[in-house]
Amino acid sequence: MSNDTFVDTFREEALELLGTLETALLELEENPQDKELLSAVFRVMHTIKGSAAMFGLDKISKFAHEVESILSALREGKLSVSKELIGNTLLARDLILEMLDNLSEATGPLSSKLLDFLKNFKLIIGFVSVEEKVLPEIQKDKKGNRESKERRQTYHIVFKPGIDSFRRGCNPLLLIQELMSLGEVVNIPVFDQITDLESLDPESCLVSWEIYITTTATENELRDVFIFVEDFSEIHIKCLDNLIDESGETNKRVGEILIEQGKLSVEELDSLLGSQKRIGELLVEEKLVSATDLKVALESQKQIQQVQKNKALHDDMSTIRVKSEKLDELMALVGELVTVHAQILQTSKTVEENEKLNSVVEQFGRLTDELRNNTMSIRMVPIGTTFSSFKRLVRDLSSELGKNVVLEADGGETELDKTVIEKLNDPLVHIIRNSLDHGIESPEVRSSRGKPKTGTIRLSAIQSGASVFISIEDDGNGLNKEAILKKAITKGIVAPDAQLEEQAVFRLIFAPGFSTKEAVSAVSGRGVGMDVVNRQMEIIGGSLAIESEETKFSRITLKIPLTLAIVEGLLVRIGLEHFIVPLSVVVGCMEFIQADQRKNSSIVLFQDRQLPFVNMREFFSIPGERNSIEQIVIVTIKDQQFGLLVDQIIGGNQTVIKPLGKLFRNATGISNGSILGDGSVALIIDVEQIIGSLETINND
Amino acid sequence: MSKKVQLDIENIAQTRAGFLAVLDSGAELIVDFEKCVGLDLSGFQLLVSLVREAKEKKKTVVFCGELKKEHAQLMILFGVNERDCLTGEELEKNLKAVL
Numbered sequence: 001m002s003n004d005t006f007v008d009t010f011r012e013e014a015l016e017l018l019g020t021l022e023t024a025l026l027e028l029e030e031n032p033q034d035k036e037l038l039s040a041v042f043r044v045m046h047t048i049k050g051s052a053a054m055f056g057l058d059k060i061s062k063f064a065h066e067v068e069s070i071l072s073a074l075r076e077g078k079l080s081v082s083k084e085l086i087g088n089t090l091l092a093r094d095l096i097l098e099m100l101d102n103l104s105e106a107t108g109p110l111s112s113k114l115l116d117f118l119k120n121f122k123l124i125i126g127f128v129s130v131e132e133k134v135l136p137e138i139q140k141d142k143k144g145n146r147e148s149k150e151r152r153q154t155y156h157i158v159f160k161p162g163i164d165s166f167r168r169g170c171n172p173l174l175l176i177q178e179l180m181s182l183g184e185v186v187n188i189p190v191f192d193q194i195t196d197l198e199s200l201d202p203e204s205c206l207v208s209w210e211i212y213i214t215t216t217a218t219e220n221e222l223r224d225v226f227i228f229v230e231d232f233s234e235i236h237i238k239c240l241d242n243l244i245d246e247s248g249e250t251n252k253r254v255g256e257i258l259i260e261q262g263k264l265s266v267e268e269l270d271s272l273l274g275s276q277k278r279i280g281e282l283l284v285e286e287k288l289v290s291a292t293d294l295k296v297a298l299e300s301q302k303q304i305q306q307v308q309k310n311k312a313l314h315d316d317m318s319t320i321r322v323k324s325e326k327l328d329e330l331m332a333l334v335g336e337l338v339t340v341h342a343q344i345l346q347t348s349k350t351v352e353e354n355e356k357l358n359s360v361v362e363q364f365g366r367l368t369d370e371l372r373n374n375t376m377s378i379r380m381v382p383i384g385t386t387f388s389s390f391k392r393l394v395r396d397l398s399s400e401l402g403k404n405v406v407l408e409a410d411g412g413e414t415e416l417d418k419t420v421i422e423k424l425n426d427p428l429v430h431i432i433r434n435s436l437d438h439g440i441e442s443p444e445v446r447s448s449r450g451k452p453k454t455g456t457i458r459l460s461a462i463q464s465g466a467s468v469f470i471s472i473e474d475d476g477n478g479l480n481k482e483a484i485l486k487k488a489i490t491k492g493i494v495a496p497d498a499q500l501e502e503q504a505v506f507r508l509i510f511a512p513g514f515s516t517k518e519a520v521s522a523v524s525g526r527g528v529g530m531d532v533v534n535r536q537m538e539i540i541g542g543s544l545a546i547e548s549e550e551t552k553f554s555r556i557t558l559k560i561p562l563t564l565a566i567v568e569g570l571l572v573r574i575g576l577e578h579f580i581v582p583l584s585v586v587v588g589c590m591e592f593i594q595a596d597q598r599k600n601s602s603i604v605l606f607q608d609r610q611l612p613f614v615n616m617r618e619f620f621s622i623p624g625e626r627n628s629i630e631q632i633v634i635v636t637i638k639d640q641q642f643g644l645l646v647d648q649i650i651g652g653n654q655t656v657i658k659p660l661g662k663l664f665r666n667a668t669g670i671s672n673g674s675i676l677g678d679g680s681v682a683l684i685i686d687v688e689q690i691i692g693s694l695e696t697i698n699n700d
Numbered sequence: 701m702s703k704k705v706q707l708d709i710e711n712i713a714q715t716r717a718g719f720l721a722v723l724d725s726g727a728e729l730i731v732d733f734e735k736c737v738g739l740d741l742s743g744f745q746l747l748v749s750l751v752r753e754a755k756e757k758k759k760t761v762v763f764c765g766e767l768k769k770e771h772a773q774l775m776i777l778f779g780v781n782e783r784d785c786l787t788g789e790e791l792e793k794n795l796k797a798v799l
Contacts, residue, residue: 166709166741166742171740171741172741173740173741173774173777173778176777176779177777180777187777187779188779189778189779189780189798191748191752191798191799194745194748194749194752195749195752196749196752196753196756196757197716197719197720197723197746197749197750197752197753198720198753200716200745200746200749202712202713202715202716202742202745202746203709203712203713203742205741205742205745206745207741207744207745207748207778209779291797291798291799292798295798
């Protein structure tokens, strides 16, 4: 691996870290007391500093070091989280990003621009006054350096000093102090042996401790702390991480923990279950366990959950970095393999029945399916990362516009193919910018409308079948139908006498060059952004819907296909042509005998319901005579069911999507194409478009 | 008890006897931490016992005064408090909560 490759790797990792940093900073601004977030922010800066130094990028390293010093003071409580601190740390992040974009400039001393920035940053947050005190401490803090390099583990220590500890000249508190120097400690004293005053032997050591320590120290290093007292004391050390690895149990209840610790019997616990009160309170009330035992159990539960959380985080990090192009290549190859499997299957049917061949083809099919699913899952990315990236946009833009806006996100764990996510970024940016500029009102207007001064933009994602629905909602102005229509008429987008449905009026905001805003600002008004949304939706085969109520809200819902590579389809034939209906919209199939139908009726009875159907032969103008027995594929779109009349339903088909090219862009009723096992082309039916075009014809 | 309070291993037996004498007389026992000149684990155990005594035998024991910085830090090591600058009242409350 050449040095350049190492530097590239550093750059990629640093970009990822800066993404994490931005998210963590924005979350920290909302939750300034969250120590975990604060530690995460610190760790990112610390890692960037160390890695940059390793690759000789000393300008980045020095700059990160300065910012790290500020964050260290913050972590030690010498500074507090403020808007200025978060804002400037975000700017520092942007400056590191700039240096990463131009690595040739990332060496040498700090430029005057960086020095001025740091000076101003420190001045604004009052760091100058604490700086002298902080720096020597940072230099001394070897523990911190170690923390970032090694994995921290949580141990449960039971420490019962011998009863004669005082007489032996031992001070157990010094041992606890030593433990505290090794990591984060929660120590719970146990007073069970301390009697009333009259019978108390004050020169005996009667107190013991249940200690939880999260540290990079090893179990042996922890045992070393007790080395001089182990002969006359009781010491038990257990690593919680190992316990979780062994048992795999995570969400233990307090009752279960107390039983495990031998402080409660199953019968005692059972006798209290079913009560409305919390089990812990009940156990103490009934004197089945002491308050200390309960405290220890609760702490144990908390620590186990924390360990599990950290473990999940660590597991997430056990990944390898693969270039996205390689994944695209892999997906393309899998697509070809799926096609080849279809060809083999087809060919195997043409030769004489051969049990062994059939078995091999079937096995090949199963493996291809698994490979396809695995490859697709590798490409699936949670949309949450994209959602998080908009927090900064909302923060900066709302401040620029003098508005108070919060961004709420829901369903961030919903996964989409990475190619789809990449294509979604621009439309979402435009919709959010539009919401900020046109949607959310100024604080004064919001107050006069009885709304909270802070507006909300809510992003949510949910998967349904082979689609993901992403909605962007704001509680602002809503859409003004009259103003939209008036502007569209002025711009010649619609005829002055046009009678448009509400949805059609709303959709005008996506027309090229459309904007109701009189003045062009840096944020919006050129009528370009929303057009991008429309075009991008067309490219990814998605669709959009708008709901709005004036002065109340606007909601734009994007319907996005999970992947752009492969769909499960139902292969059908009309005449000599093959078509594929995406399986995600199929609800059933039925036979159709023309002779049984009333003449020219376009209604069929399916599961006791009358459904309209479309004669696909007529729709696509395919020549030839209709068969006496045909078949209908029942599909559902927007909660409505329809039938598609075809000659024959052939069966399920793994469809590798092949784009049709510009020539077919305006072809109604088809979205893409696919190659069948015999090498012929099958067109993928766009059911929504077919139904939409029929509705238009009926309305006209 | 308004005399100086010695809660360390050298004086603990004597202090315990003093506490018992006050409580047996039926008087109110006030432990003023501003007058505490020594504190170690043995003294801490005595305080726990005192709070237990007061709780179980309905004796009147009052902790008051601000803890000295070094004593407050010791309380963190004992595990009865998560921050320093503790007062006698806070310590009493914390001990009662876990007994």
